[in-house]
Amino acid sequence: MSTFTVIRSADRDHWRDSAILSRQSFPATGNFDLEANAFGLLMMHNDDIVSPGEGFDMHFHKDVEILSWIVDGAVHHRDSGSDEITEVRAGMAQHISAGSGVRHSEVNAGGYTSGRTVRVVQSWLPADEKGTPPSHKSHDFAADLAAGGVFQVAGPGSPLPLGTTGAALYIARVDAAPVTLPGSAYVHLYVIDGEVEVAGETLREGDVLRGRDVEKLEVTGQGQVLHWVMDRAITPA
Template sequence: MTTEGTTARIVRSADRKHWWDGAIDSWQSFPVTGNFDLASAAHGLLLVHNEDTVAPGEGFDRHHHRNTEIVTWVLDGVLRHEDSVGNTGVLRPGVVQRMSAGSGVLHSERNDNGYTSRQPLRVVQMWIPPSTPDTAPSYEERDVSDALAGGDLVVVASGLPRDADRTAITLGNRDAALHVARPAAGQSITVPDAPFVHVFLARGDATMDGVELRQGDAVRLTGGGSPRITATAPSEILIWEMHSAAE
């Protein structure tokens, strides 16, 4: 897909990197498992974009992060977060979470439904670098369900000065924002105009500039432009707007 001044690479759901350990089924838009140079495969500032399905009672045991802005978005189920700074959170669909690892933090994430519930957790986790390294670790979450009810594109996390008075949660990167929409069938949204954009169809079906997108598909836009996305079924769309690239 190419328009004047804009190039787009479509990454189909099945073409993502796949990792599975029996309890966690991870589909990775960028290679993460075993990759120690995330910036080499990044798109703009987006280093990691994983869609993980986690079995009941299972999850990621306590592990370390540093100098990473981690944004978590639950699609189905309930996620429990705990970290070494004393933050805890129980995330459900419609609640956006940001953990700034800064100078270093340990955290764990688990499917909060027990082993006997048979209810998997489906969650998207996204990483970008901070603008300023080695800050104090911090945590923020907010329920944005009401804002999403109309189907319009909503800024749910941002470090852009433009969004200082309206964003749901604040990112530690001044060049990035995450938008989410839940359009009904037939409803359209306009993709933000930025040098780097990542569009992910988390649920449903849609078209963009005549190209059909299915659940799990992503589009990496470079060079600006504002294409329209039209849902052809009730959908959920995550869009990263980025004004610089990872180094």
Template sequence: MSESRAAKTPSRQVIAGADRYLFRSGWLESRQSFPVTGNFDLAANAHGVLLVHNDDRVDAGEGFDAHFHRDAEIVTWVLEGAVAHRDSFGNTGVISPGVAQRMSAGRGITHTEANASRRSEDRDLRVVQMWVAPEHAGGEPGYAERDFTTDLAAGGLVTVVSGMPEHATTGAISINNPAAALHVARLGYGESVTLPPAPFGHLYVARGVVELDDGVHLGEGDALRTTDDGAVTVSATSDAEILFWEMRTTLRR
């Protein structure tokens, strides 16, 4: 599903949180980097191989009934609360902050996902869900999860999901795309990390405020899309949590 590309002039594009596509429907508030709710062409709107990047809030006791996916590597990262997952291949899980989940839809899979708390507990769920195109369509469906809490507490940039060969022994969850990796960092005030250079990059500030090496400040909900950029230094001006997709190819012609 992906294609290689020639190098172009480096660029950085800031997507303010207030400018993200907003979808509200009863128990769900979804802030989307790429419009996905409705009849949208995901490949046409993609950045690199990143098709979907939603920051969702789900009311207690609510969630999505059984629904079908195919040909997507679906990565879930929880910020508040917990997600209850069940799929048609018998996989179940309750995903909480610090735990990364990957569901490979492959040739087809049906699943449910919901706020794991009951209505009486009144605990909202905040979750970032991301879809990456697989290298090949029609693959075998699969599921994996891993707790990275200890790794994140040690500081620095942690690779939580990757299909890149160099990450095969790092403990990252594998995905079916050798050109994509998701890195996460939890930064205290004044701490910095350097994002790897990438033909395509997508930085998302999940919490707090950070400053980039060019002096640009990004707050919670802001994103930065890079093209053919070098290493980017990110410094926290408050406690912060960031998610960065490193991608080496694109879907767009």
């Protein structure tokens, strides 16, 4: 039988400094045991709003799969494997496989005087294999988002394969017609904007629905949702 837990936006962890507001499904800032707080294979899920010209300077990752969905604005990404700056815009996703180790920076592409913030939803999953060569790839889903309905962003058969088997990410733009999202042993649905009805719950921006042993989810209302499906947990319950 399916079971569900709702985490309201106000109850999620919030971390703020002068440049960044981070709204976290799991306590991530200063937490060095992310796997202990994971749900399914998802061990970090942050919704970050970054001030103009600000961001995350060069920092290190290893043996983690990182998926970023750009909601508003644009990010300039640079990593230790290249001097090239990649711009990832709203409606795009970027996958980083940190592998044996990568240093990278993520900065709001809008300059200090632009007045433009950037909003990014970023997820982390553990890599199946350790020490693989680092890589990153971006893909533009703006046309899929504009068309509405549901589309797959990452995982098997998608434009952004993951180094974590059994996990897949979907985005849905819910409008006049109901949307059906796939289920799995673990599902994590996040409302990016709007108001939707799912599993008998009314969810608004920033709310999370976590489900266990879910066959599928019918979503109605209006809004954009980000939906992870995972076939197992990092540490089996």
